[in-house]
Amino acid sequence: MADERKKEDGITAKKEENFSEWYIQIISKSEFVDYTSVSGCLAFRPDGYFAWEIIQKATNALLSETGINNVYFPLLIPEKLLNKEKEHIKGFNPEVAWVTQTGNSKLDERLAVRPTSETIMYESYSKWIRSWRDLPLRYNQWNSVVRWEFKHPTPLLRGREFLWNEGHTAFATKEEAENEKDTILKIYLSVLKDYLALPGIMGRKTDSEKFAGAEASYSIEHILPDGAAIQGPIFHLDGQNFSKSFGIKFLNKEGKTEYVYQNTFAISTRELGVMLSVHGDNKGLVIPPKLARIQVIIIPIYNNDAKELVIKSANDLSKKLSAKARVFVDDNDSYSPGWKFHEWELRGVPIRIEIGERDIKADKVVVYRRDTGKKQDVKIGDLTKEIESLLEEIHQNLYNNALKQLKSNIHQVHDYSELKKIITGTGGFAEAPWCGSSKCEEKVKSDTKGKISNMPLDIQEKAKGKKCIVCGEEAKHMANFAKSY
Amino acid sequence: MADERKKEDGITAKKEENFSEWYIQIISKSEFVDYTSVSGCLAFRPDGYFAWEIIQKATNALLSETGINNVYFPLLIPEKLLNKEKEHIKGFNPEVAWVTQTGNSKLDERLAVRPTSETIMYESYSKWIRSWRDLPLRYNQWNSVVRWEFKHPTPLLRGREFLWNEGHTAFATKEEAENEKDTILKIYLSVLKDYLALPGIMGRKTDSEKFAGAEASYSIEHILPDGAAIQGPIFHLDGQNFSKSFGIKFLNKEGKTEYVYQNTFAISTRELGVMLSVHGDNKGLVIPPKLARIQVIIIPIYNNDAKELVIKSANDLSKKLSAKARVFVDDNDSYSPGWKFHEWELRGVPIRIEIGERDIKADKVVVYRRDTGKKQDVKIGDLTKEIESLLEEIHQNLYNNALKQLKSNIHQVHDYSELKKIITGTGGFAEAPWCGSSKCEEKVKSDTKGKISNMPLDIQEKAKGKKCIVCGEEAKHMANFAKSY
Numbered sequence: 001m002a003d004e005r006k007k008e009d010g011i012t013a014k015k016e017e018n019f020s021e022w023y024i025q026i027i028s029k030s031e032f033v034d035y036t037s038v039s040g041c042l043a044f045r046p047d048g049y050f051a052w053e054i055i056q057k058a059t060n061a062l063l064s065e066t067g068i069n070n071v072y073f074p075l076l077i078p079e080k081l082l083n084k085e086k087e088h089i090k091g092f093n094p095e096v097a098w099v100t101q102t103g104n105s106k107l108d109e110r111l112a113v114r115p116t117s118e119t120i121m122y123e124s125y126s127k128w129i130r131s132w133r134d135l136p137l138r139y140n141q142w143n144s145v146v147r148w149e150f151k152h153p154t155p156l157l158r159g160r161e162f163l164w165n166e167g168h169t170a171f172a173t174k175e176e177a178e179n180e181k182d183t184i185l186k187i188y189l190s191v192l193k194d195y196l197a198l199p200g201i202m203g204r205k206t207d208s209e210k211f212a213g214a215e216a217s218y219s220i221e222h223i224l225p226d227g228a229a230i231q232g233p234i235f236h237l238d239g240q241n242f243s244k245s246f247g248i249k250f251l252n253k254e255g256k257t258e259y260v261y262q263n264t265f266a267i268s269t270r271e272l273g274v275m276l277s278v279h280g281d282n283k284g285l286v287i288p289p290k291l292a293r294i295q296v297i298i299i300p301i302y303n304n305d306a307k308e309l310v311i312k313s314a315n316d317l318s319k320k321l322s323a324k325a326r327v328f329v330d331d332n333d334s335y336s337p338g339w340k341f342h343e344w345e346l347r348g349v350p351i352r353i354e355i356g357e358r359d360i361k362a363d364k365v366v367v368y369r370r371d372t373g374k375k376q377d378v379k380i381g382d383l384t385k386e387i388e389s390l391l392e393e394i395h396q397n398l399y400n401n402a403l404k405q406l407k408s409n410i411h412q413v414h415d416y417s418e419l420k421k422i423i424t425g426t427g428g429f430a431e432a433p434w435c436g437s438s439k440c441e442e443k444v445k446s447d448t449k450g451k452i453s454n455m456p457l458d459i460q461e462k463a464k465g466k467k468c469i470v471c472g473e474e475a476k477h478m479a480n481f482a483k484s485y
Numbered sequence: 486m487a488d489e490r491k492k493e494d495g496i497t498a499k500k501e502e503n504f505s506e507w508y509i510q511i512i513s514k515s516e517f518v519d520y521t522s523v524s525g526c527l528a529f530r531p532d533g534y535f536a537w538e539i540i541q542k543a544t545n546a547l548l549s550e551t552g553i554n555n556v557y558f559p560l561l562i563p564e565k566l567l568n569k570e571k572e573h574i575k576g577f578n579p580e581v582a583w584v585t586q587t588g589n590s591k592l593d594e595r596l597a598v599r600p601t602s603e604t605i606m607y608e609s610y611s612k613w614i615r616s617w618r619d620l621p622l623r624y625n626q627w628n629s630v631v632r633w634e635f636k637h638p639t640p641l642l643r644g645r646e647f648l649w650n651e652g653h654t655a656f657a658t659k660e661e662a663e664n665e666k667d668t669i670l671k672i673y674l675s676v677l678k679d680y681l682a683l684p685g686i687m688g689r690k691t692d693s694e695k696f697a698g699a700e701a702s703y704s705i706e707h708i709l710p711d712g713a714a715i716q717g718p719i720f721h722l723d724g725q726n727f728s729k730s731f732g733i734k735f736l737n738k739e740g741k742t743e744y745v746y747q748n749t750f751a752i753s754t755r756e757l758g759v760m761l762s763v764h765g766d767n768k769g770l771v772i773p774p775k776l777a778r779i780q781v782i783i784i785p786i787y788n789n790d791a792k793e794l795v796i797k798s799a800n801d802l803s804k805k806l807s808a809k810a811r812v813f814v815d816d817n818d819s820y821s822p823g824w825k826f827h828e829w830e831l832r833g834v835p836i837r838i839e840i841g842e843r844d845i846k847a848d849k850v851v852v853y854r855r856d857t858g859k860k861q862d863v864k865i866g867d868l869t870k871e872i873e874s875l876l877e878e879i880h881q882n883l884y885n886n887a888l889k890q891l892k893s894n895i896h897q898v899h900d901y902s903e904l905k906k907i908i909t910g911t912g913g914f915a916e917a918p919w920c921g922s923s924k925c926e927e928k929v930k931s932d933t934k935g936k937i938s939n940m941p942l943d944i945q946e947k948a949k950g951k952k953c954i955v956c957g958e959e960a961k962h963m964a965n966f967a968k969s970y
Contacts, residue, residue: 034609037566038596041559043609046624049555069778071534074526075560075598075629075646076582081522094588097561099598102633103579111523113560113584113598124519124528133817139531144560144628148587161560293554332618 010342011284019226020154023277027155030285030347032276040153040160044269047347050293052163052269056142058195059165059267062187068138068167073120075143076111081119085245088118091212095147113146118213118264121168122246129170129260131251136176137260138169156273157230157485164268170248170260174239177261181218181235184265188220188233191267196275197288197398198222199406200232201429201480203454208438211264215239221453221480222274223409227427229453229482230274233267278402279371285348286370288398289391296327296387297344301337301356313360317353317383324388325351345370350394351387371397410480419469419481423450429482431459433475435468443470450483495827496769504711505639508762512640515770515832517761525638525645529754532832535778537648537754541627543680544650544752547672553623553652558605560628561596566604570730573603576697580632582645598631603698603749606653607731614655614745616736621661622745623654641758642715642970649753655733655745659724662746666703666720669750673705673718676752681760682773682883683707684891685717686914686965688939693923696749700724706938706965707759708894712912714938714967715759718752763887764856770833771855773883774876781812781872782829786822786841798845802838802868809873810836830855835879836872856882895965904954904966908935914967916944918960920953928955935968 011029013021027033032048044052060070076099083089092115099111114120121139129137144163153159167184171177185202192198200220210217214236222230242248243259252258279286289295298318302310311331318327330340337354344352354366367378367386371394378386409428413419422430423444434440434452445451455477466475496514498506512518517533529537545555561584568574577600584596599605606624614622629648638644652669656662670687677683685705695702699721707715727733728744737743764771774780783803787795796816803812815825822839829837839851852863852871856879863871894913898904907915908929919925919937930936940962951960 034612036559036605037563037608038559038561038605041561043559043606044557045613046554046556049557049626052557053555069531069535070538071531072529072537072629072648074521074523074528075631076523076526078522096588097584097596098586099582100585101583101595103581103635110586111582120521120523121528123522127519128530131819133819144557146560150588163557334616334618 010346011282014282015225015280019224019277022280022282023154023157026276026280026284026346032272032285032347033155035155038160040149042155042159042161044163047287047293048272051272051275051287051291054291055191055195055267055271056165059187059191060140060142062191063140063165063167063184066138066183066187068140068169071139071141072143073114073117073124073141075114077114077117077120079110079112081123082112084119085213085242087241088213092116092147095149097146097148114143115145115147117141117143117145117166118168118242119246122242122248122262125168125170125260126246126248129248129250132172132253135172135250135260136169138167140165140167154273156269156276157224158270162269164266167263167265169263170243171262172250172252172258172260174261177239177263178237180263181237184235184263185218185220185233188235188265188267192220192232192271193399195288195290196271197395197402198271198275198278199399199403201406201410201454201456202458203456203480205454206438206441206452206479208441209452209454211236213238213241214264215241218457219454222278223406223428223482224274224277224485227409227483228485229429229480230270230485231453232271232274233265235265236263238262238264278405279398280348283342284346286398287348287350289350289395292348292350293326294328294344294347294349295325295391296321296351296353297340297349298327298329298353298355299337299340299344300329300331301354303357306357307333309360310355310357314355317355317365317380321384321387324384325391341368351390353383369394413469416469419444420448423448423481423483427483429453429480431456431478431480432469433463433466434477434479435471435473436476437468437471437473440468440470444481448481448483450481453480453482453484455479495831496767499767500710500765504709504762507765507767508639508642511761511765511769511831517757517770517832518640520640523645525634527640527644527646529648532772532778533757536757536760536772536776539776540676540680540752540756541650544672544676545625545627547676548625548650548652548669551623551668551672553625553654555626556624557626557628558599558602558609560599562599562602562605564595564597566608567597569604570698570727572726573698577601577632580634582631582633599628600630600632601749602626602628602630602651603653603727604731607727607733607747610653610655610745611731611733614733614735617657617738620657620735620745621654623652625650625652639758641754641761642709643755647754649751652748652750654748655728656747657735657737657743657745659746662724662748663722665748666722669720669748670703670705670718673720673750673752677705677717677756678884680773680775681756682880682887683756683760683763684884684888686891686895686939686941687943688941688965690939691923691926691937691964693926694937694939696721698723698726699749700726703942704939707763708891708913708967709759709762709970712894712968713970714914714965715755715970716938717756717759718750720750721748723747723749763890764883765833768827769831771883772833772835774835774880777833777835778811779813779832779834780810780876781806781836781838782825782834783812783814783838783840784822784825784829785814785816786839788842791842792818794845795840795842799840802840802850802865806869806872809869810876826853836875838868854879898954901954904929905933908933908966908968912968914938914965916941916963916965917954918948918951919962919964920956920958921961922953922956922958925953925955929966933966933968935966938965938967938969940964
């Protein structure tokens with residue numbers, strides 16, 4: 001019986017030749033997420049949402065260990081609240097989706113669909129925080145935010161709705177607030193490394209690139225395969241900006257009223273887009289094992305005589321393996337094994353097991369690794385152990401490759417023309433000393449359309465005694481310049 | 486040093502005399518949730534959100550065991566999609582919050598903030614489902630929905646934004662779809678019983694009360710302390726209503742095109758409101774142990790000499806107990822032990838441990854149960870075991886009491902005047918035979934302002950040979966009539 005299920009044509013674009021087209025193809029064909037009729041807003045299908053749930057759980061457990069509690073605040077924010085912090089509203093106003101009507105009535109005051117929750121949360125914080133004993137107050141929420149970007153949306157990488165965590169903490173002293181930075185950035189880095197198999201460059205944003213309302217912003221930055229830098233998880237030191245706008249005061253131990261010091265931080269579903277971009281290849285997705293809803297796909301191979309035996313063996317194997325891995329048997333007989341190989345490669349399943357009549361007789365199966373494309377025979381008795389260690393090995397291999405790619409994309413440049421060449425040509429980070437002036441920062445922007453991605457924390461020492469790559473004055477920072485996604 | 490933290494005045498209203506006032510007081514004073522400046526939209530504080538997370542996890546694990554996968558769909562739904570199923574839009578239109586502007590631009594088409602996700606999901610289902618092999622397709626999402634009710638909002642019980650799961654499944658046959666009903670309702674009942682310590686009445690809604698777009702709706706109904714019925718978790722058999730509107734078709738095994746059969750189901754944060762209402766008392770909240778973020782509060786009692794010793798012992802105890810329970814030591818010395826007893830009772834912590842110098846010498850502590858108010862001495866060596874079994878006992882006790890309350894609120898009525906007396910007076914369910922006509926249903930509504938809560942599944946046999954309590958014609962159903970929240 002013919003099955004009408006749409007045959008995927010496979011990926012025709014080459015990642016190394018046309019990243020954008022390749023990315024759109026892997027997204028469209030892989031059943032990870034899908035477009036909807038709302039431009040810039042995605043449907044997360046089971047594979048995609050599963051990966052996000054794993055990231056959520058892992059991040060949440062680590063945040064919770066440091067004493068952070070989860071909360072939930074309203075989706076809709078009254079306009080007057082959003083207007084309370086001037087820099088903040090200036091930053092978000094152009095992108096806010098406004099509710100103006102309910103049913104058939106016009107609202108007296110517009111309500112913003114949250115683009116971020118500082119304003120609605122801090123109004124409550126100002127009621128809840130009274131004394132130094134209420135501090136630190138460290139809350140987090142997992143939700144979705146809407147920012148009506150007018151740039152061309154790209155699934156996961158730039159959308160009008162995305163899912164994220166937003167941490168919002170308040171401290172009695174500036175020092176305590178600042179100490180939280182390393183804790184949180186380390187958590188994000190470890191989730192990226194241990195789950196998404198992604199490295200990143202941790203650094204401070206320049207003042208012109210910091211969060212609307214923050215005193216200083218820190219980010220983890222990635223490089224996409226086309227050489228563009230893309231901002232990952234972020235951490236903002238908000239100082240007393242919001243506490244002064246929202247009146248978040250407390251009585252200190254000496255009985256004096258002070259304003260709290262605040263931080264905010266986030267990791268979003270954009271990371272899934274980075275993950276697909278970095279690990280994927282010309283056959284489709286390559287999902288790191290920990291994020292894969294299906295880690296092992298078993299394909300029974302048979303002619304009609306052996307069908308029953310082979311499918312039974314495949315199911316037995318699946319049962320045995322399921323204690324150690326998430327396994328699925330594809331016994332759909334409308335498709336050939338070759339078609340199925342193709343399909344599950346496209347969807348990025350880390351390991352494929354092929355089992356046929358001859359394999360069963362030889363007490364072995366064929367095991368295929370999605371990341372390297374290598375096949376090997378494995379004795380059935382060794383399979384569980386082998387799969388367990390293979391999943392670990394695949395994760396390591398993906399991370400190592402991603403790290404190698406990242407490193408090869410960091411270019412120490414020595415003069416301005418070299419810097420321009422990297423940003424406008426080769427791509428990747430142009431690492432160079434910078435005087436810290438916005439004039440030089442602006443010049444790079446107008447000359448190259450690139451910008452300072454961030455100032456990596458671990459190389460700041462190198463700025464000493466160096467000259468700014470733009471103006472030749474004394475350098476204050478080492479900065480990563482790049483074209484930006 | 487004086488501490489400015491606001492002293493709670495305690496609960497002055499009596500639950501048995503003025504439920505509404507009592508409910509507002511326990512909500513306002515207990516730090517479970519809080520009002521925000523958006524009317525009808527709440528902030529879930531750590532205690533409240535923790536309870537919801539436990540309900541989510543428990544429900545999710547059970548849904549997942551039956552093969553349901555989680556997904557996520559956009560928050561904003563284009564107006565034309567919402568209009569596709571006529572009954573559906575008629576039901577929701579008056580309550581929709583509309584996004585009409587983004588930034589400073591007017592949108593060409595209004596976007597609804599999702600009141601429920603049928604329409605946006607089913608557009609995708611129509612692309613994803615092609616063959617009988619794609620069925621059943623059983624997806625679920627956890628999100629928040631906005632329904633701009635114009636009735637007076639009450640925290641958790643009736644709001645303009647609430648959190649829920651929405652299950653949306655599609656089957657090849659009507660029979661399979663109908664079989665899902667018992668599976669899902671059983672899951673909801675077990676979560677209510679095992680986590681919220683709540684019973685409920687499972688039954689079918691009348692046609693006039695069913696979901697907008699469904700063929701039949703089933704609910705679990707509760708009774709609030711004031712005798713009003715309130716609808717809990719729901720399950721809808723949608724038949725082919727939506728699949729025909731959205732073109733969700735598949736090729737069956739015979740190669741013919743058919744429309745799928747669909748179901749939807751949900752449990753929401755309203756259950757937290759029911760839980761607080763049913764278990765709470767005139768001292769404040771009583772949180773069932775499994776939902777309590779803090780299960781055991783330890784209050785050290787000391788004069789200045791013994792302070793160090795007692796606090797150390799309290800902390801040691803906390804460490805020891807933390808393997809079996811969620812424990813917190815309240816060592817804030819701005820407040821007296823009496824004040825703290827009061828505070829933690831208000832917040833509904835299931836168990837309090839009092840430890841003083843004399844207790845330490847006698848190698849025991851005082852253990853107080855929030856549900857019964859009983860105190861007992863417990864040897865420190867027995868404490869871990871005792872706490873573990875007490876938490877279980879408290880849960881059982883809360884459930885048993887709730888069940889007793891529910892049962893005492895079911896009144897078999899034998900004539901129409903008795904029925905009216907229950908609905909307009911005593912409260913609770915008036916269980917009576919009904920002919921099934923909307924005319925009789927309407928008469929009850931206009932005479933009493935009450936309605937049919939549902940038709941309990943387990944008592945339908947009783948209708949045989951009975952006469953309708955309204956018109957005296959042959960009865961087809963047993964129905965629970967009640968004033969409705």
